[in-house]
Amino acid sequence: MSGIVWHILAFGVIGIFLAVTVYRTVAIARLPVHLRWELAPIPHEKGKGKYGGSYLEEYEWWTKTRQRSRIAPLVYMVVEIFLLRGIWKRNRPLWPLTFAFHAGIYLVTAMLLFSLVSSILIITEAPPYVINVFQEIASVLAVAGYLMGGLGAIALLFKRALDSNLRPFNTTTKYFNLVLLGAVFISGAYAWFNLGDFAAEMSLFIRGLITLDTGLTIAFSLSLHIIISLLFLLYLPWTDMIHFVAKYFTYHEVRWNDAPQDEKMKRELRGLLAQPVSWSAAHVGADGKKNWVDLTKKKTKDEEA
Amino acid sequence: MKKLKLTDIAKGGDSQLIDIDVDELVPLPPPYDKAEEFPGFKQLTEDQRERLVCNLDGVVSYAALPKPKNKAEEKKYVKQFISGLKKLLSKENNWTFLQPLLLSLDYCAQCQTCCDACPIYLGSGKNDLYRPTYRPEIFRRLVNKYIKPGGKLRAKLTGADIDLNWTTITRLYELSYRCNLCRRCTQACPMGVDNGLITRELRKLFSQELGWAPKELHEKGTMLQLDVGSATGLRPNVAIDNLKFLDEEFTESTGINVSTPWDKKGADILLIHSAGDIISFPESPIAFTILCNAAGLSWTLSSEIPGYDGINYGVFYDDVQLARVATRHAQIAKKLGVKKIVMGECGHQNKALMTVADRMLTRELNIPRENVMTFLENLVFSGKVKFDPTKNDFPVTLHDPCNLVRNMGVVEPQRRILRYLCPEFREMTPHGIENYCCGGGGGLSVMSDVNFTDWKVNVAGRMKFKQVLEAFADHPGPEIEKYLCAPCLNCKLQFRDVFEYYGAKEKSNLIFGGMGELIVNAMAIMKKPFLSWEEE
Ligand code: SF4
Numbered sequence: 075m076s077g078i079v080w081h082i083l084a085f086g087v088i089g090i091f092l093a094v095t096v097y098r099t100v101a102i103a104r105l106p107v108h109l110r111w112e113l114a115p116i117p118h119e120k121g122k123g124k125y126g127g128s129y130l131e132e133y134e135w136w137t138k139t140r141q142r143s144r145i146a147p148l149v150y151m152v153v154e155i156f157l158l159r160g161i162w163k164r165n166r167p168l169w170p171l172t173f174a175f176h177a178g179i180y181l182v183t184a185m186l187l188f189s190l191v192s193s194i195l196i197i198t199e200a201p202p203y204v205i206n207v208f209q210e211i212a213s214v215l216a217v218a219g220y221l222m223g224g225l226g227a228i229a230l231l232f233k234r235a236l237d238s239n240l241r242p243f244n245t246t247t248k249y250f251n252l253v254l255l256g257a258v259f260i261s262g263a264y265a266w267f268n269l270g271d272f273a274a275e276m277s278l279f280i281r282g283l284i285t286l287d288t289g290l291t292i293a294f295s296l297s298l299h300i301i302i303s304l305l306f307l308l309y310l311p312w313t314d315m316i317h318f319v320a321k322y323f324t325y326h327e328v329r330w331n332d333a334p335q336d337e338k339m340k341r342e343l344r345g346l347l348a349q350p351v352s353w354s355a356a357h358v359g360a361d362g363k364k365n366w367v368d369l370t371k372k373k374t375k376d377e378e379a
Numbered sequence: 380m381k382k383l384k385l386t387d388i389a390k391g392g393d394s395q396l397i398d399i400d401v402d403e404l405v406p407l408p409p410p411y412d413k414a415e416e417f418p419g420f421k422q423l424t425e426d427q428r429e430r431l432v433c434n435l436d437g438v439v440s441y442a443a444l445p446k447p448k449n450k451a452e453e454k455k456y457v458k459q460f461i462s463g464l465k466k467l468l469s470k471e472n473n474w475t476f477l478q479p480l481l482l483s484l485d486y487c488a489q490c491q492t493c494c495d496a497c498p499i500y501l502g503s504g505k506n507d508l509y510r511p512t513y514r515p516e517i518f519r520r521l522v523n524k525y526i527k528p529g530g531k532l533r534a535k536l537t538g539a540d541i542d543l544n545w546t547t548i549t550r551l552y553e554l555s556y557r558c559n560l561c562r563r564c565t566q567a568c569p570m571g572v573d574n575g576l577i578t579r580e581l582r583k584l585f586s587q588e589l590g591w592a593p594k595e596l597h598e599k600g601t602m603l604q605l606d607v608g609s610a611t612g613l614r615p616n617v618a619i620d621n622l623k624f625l626d627e628e629f630t631e632s633t634g635i636n637v638s639t640p641w642d643k644k645g646a647d648i649l650l651i652h653s654a655g656d657i658i659s660f661p662e663s664p665i666a667f668t669i670l671c672n673a674a675g676l677s678w679t680l681s682s683e684i685p686g687y688d689g690i691n692y693g694v695f696y697d698d699v700q701l702a703r704v705a706t707r708h709a710q711i712a713k714k715l716g717v718k719k720i721v722m723g724e725c726g727h728q729n730k731a732l733m734t735v736a737d738r739m740l741t742r743e744l745n746i747p748r749e750n751v752m753t754f755l756e757n758l759v760f761s762g763k764v765k766f767d768p769t770k771n772d773f774p775v776t777l778h779d780p781c782n783l784v785r786n787m788g789v790v791e792p793q794r795r796i797l798r799y800l801c802p803e804f805r806e807m808t809p810h811g812i813e814n815y816c817c818g819g820g821g822g823l824s825v826m827s828d829v830n831f832t833d834w835k836v837n838v839a840g841r842m843k844f845k846q847v848l849e850a851f852a853d854h855p856g857p858e859i860e861k862y863l864c865a866p867c868l869n870c871k872l873q874f875r876d877v878f879e880y881y882g883a884k885e886k887s888n889l890i891f892g893g894m895g896e897l898i899v900n901a902m903a904i905m906k907k908p909f910l911s912w913e914e915e
Pocket residue numbers: 486487488489490491492493494512567568569570571572573574
């Protein structure tokens with residue numbers, strides 16, 4: 075394949091991936107403020123988060139300054155994201171499978187970062203031994219990531235297909251997602267074993283992309299891997315696999331959102347309460363014109379009399 | 380046990396989807412381990428089967444669910460359901476929960492991790508119908524198929540095709556009341572997906588669009604409360620009379636003078652009990668009167684509609700009703716000019732007014748609100764009332780109301796009180812924010828249509844009853860008096876049904892009650908015990 079095609083493919087796919095991911099993230103972020111629906115434990119509650127307590131435990135809490143920890147939620151999320159705390163705690167038999175799968179994703183992502191740095195080092199003509207260090211690390215990350223991810227994907231596929239607990243909830247989409255991501259890992263592993271120096275080839279490929287080198291050529295096994303990976307990247311942001319974005323919101327914006335009203339929220343709330351309601355049940359009394367405030371003014375029998 | 384597919388929900392017309400077999404439920408410890416000793420489920424009669432919609436699990440929670448007379452009527456309901464779905468997904472009609480709903484609909488990984496967290500699923504012996512994921516996944520697939528562009532084709536291609544017909548709708552309605560909204564499943568979900576919330580949204584759709592809601596929550600719940608003052612039907616003058624009677628009775632029997640203040644303008648605190656407590660558990664409101672008077676607080680009750688009934692069932696099924704009740708409560712506090720509102724011992728009442736409705740109470744209605752456990756803790760440790768903890772020298776365990784604990788993070792105040800006042804306090808396993816729901820959460824405790832109570836005591840309340848018994852495993856028999864502290868009206872109503880059904884008083888000498896009663900029982904000034912194990 076000629077170099078220019080690689081450029082169009084790679085930048086095109088990365089562009090679409092970023093655009094759709096950003097669009098979906100912004101769409102979630104721009105949803106209106108909702109009613110409070112927090113759920114313990116909330117790690118930012120200083121001194122209380124550990125046992126699930128909240129500032130509401132304080133006597134006359136509104137007279138006190140809220141004690142919020144910035145570190146605890148970060149630590150909570152890091153452990154959740156990288157070690158899958160929730161699954162470890164609640165679904166231990168699934169943990170080794172899904173951990174291998176997710177670790178594969180993290181290791182391959184790390185490998186790409188190291189390859190990017192090493193390609194920049196190549197462009198800037200850094201000393202070869204420095205480049206080597208980065209490529210060695212990238213190589214280890216790659217093989218570990220591809221093998222773990224591949225095994226994880228295969229194991230999860232079997233689990234989905236065979237476990238009577240999961241089977242009723244399967245859709246072809248769920249299988250397809252696993253197969254596609256599994257193909258990314260397995261093609262990556264194939265390229266790693268097939269090429270003499272996977273990391274060097276990867277760095278050169280990235281260098282070619284960055285420098286817009288139209289003479290860019292790569293080996294078949296790596297091409298195959300890159301094409302499958304680009305297909306995956308193109309597909310990813312349209313699916314529920316971008317739960318890495320959604321998870322930020324389910325935790326920070328719902329479970330841990332225990333904020334009392336502030337000025338900004340008050341302004342937003344006034345706008346939301348002024349929206350017309352059109353629910354049809356008789357007791358709601360909506361007509362498509364009355365807003366939330368109008369509807370809450372339902373009179374009691376005594377007042378009507 | 381019958382294995383269920385998601386698509387089964389739409390099949391079989393009027394026929395029942397599953398049968399509940401009591402032998403398959405999770406076993407209870409002795410002497411409650413012989414299912415045949417208890418009444419079991421009331422089977423529906425032929426006549427009931429003819430008249431009522433009973434196509435789910437042989438249990439009917441809402442006898443008034445309409446049965447369509449012909450295909451055209453069936454279609455009308457299906458259309459209404461779809462229109463409700465659209466409104467649930469719109470900002471104007473559902474800004475209140477749009478973000479959490481969309482997140483929960485779009486990002487479930489179907490890992491089933493949440494299932495083993497659900498007390499109903501566990502109690503049922505892992506019946507597929509009661510999986511926390513069953514109902515939400517059907518709902519999700521209906522949204523994807525009927526609301527999203529290209530949904531019908533995608534549903535066919537991906538094998539996620541569920542038909543929306545009369546059977547689906549009515550089964551979903553019933554199934555939305557087989558959940559306590561306790562959110563234990565949510566806590567277990569690594570994605571943060573909220574199956575409890577989805578269930579509540581489903582209930583909202585039925586209520587706000589089709590006008591279907593259990594009569595105990597709606598017609599005789601929020602509607603009655605807004606009309607006459609209380610969901611119990613208790614009118615203001617009767618509420619005042621009842622409390623007056625309790626004041627006099629206590630004064631007479633103890634020689635300690637108490638009186639409950641009503642409608643005192645400018646008092647510091649507006650205390651809002653649940654009228655259900657005034658009627659069914661009067662020892663709770665009188666305990667508060669005794670304590671507030673002993674501590675010399677400036678406080679008042681309100682007799683304005685619905686200021687003497689703090690419940691807000693809207694939190695279980697309807698956002699408009701939630702807003703109406705909460706607004707009325709806040710308006711009453713504003714009129715009285717109090718510095719803060721304190722809610723009585725009722726979990727959902729505390730949650731509704733303190734957190735869920737917080738963003739509906741704007742401007743001058745945003746009056747400071749304090750939860751009841753913190754209020755009591757401050758009172759107990761204020762030094763204004765003298766206690767003698769030896770008076771509470773009997774085994775006590777604590778039930779954590781989900782709304783107060785898991786959903787509000789009020790965990791320690793009640794424990795500090797019990798550790799101080801009850802020498803034999805012991806925790807259940809699990810407890811605190813990981814507690815099991817009493818089985819009456821989500822409004823179920825007040826629902827008793829047709830044979831619904833049988834389901835509550837056998838299935839929904841099973842895990843809780845089991846862990847209560849296990850907490851007293853050192854004294855399982857009736858020789859020693861034991862106390863289950865359940866600081867919530869709705870939980871107490873559920874325990875009343877469960878204890879009665881299993882004969883917990885006779886078999887284990889086990890009673891339940893609130894926190895206020897335990898505190899009063901430990902007051903040094905009390906000459907004789909406030910708590911009694913004798914039947915009233
Ligand atoms: S709700 Fe959460 S825990 Fe349950 S199946 Fe979905 S992702 Fe898994």
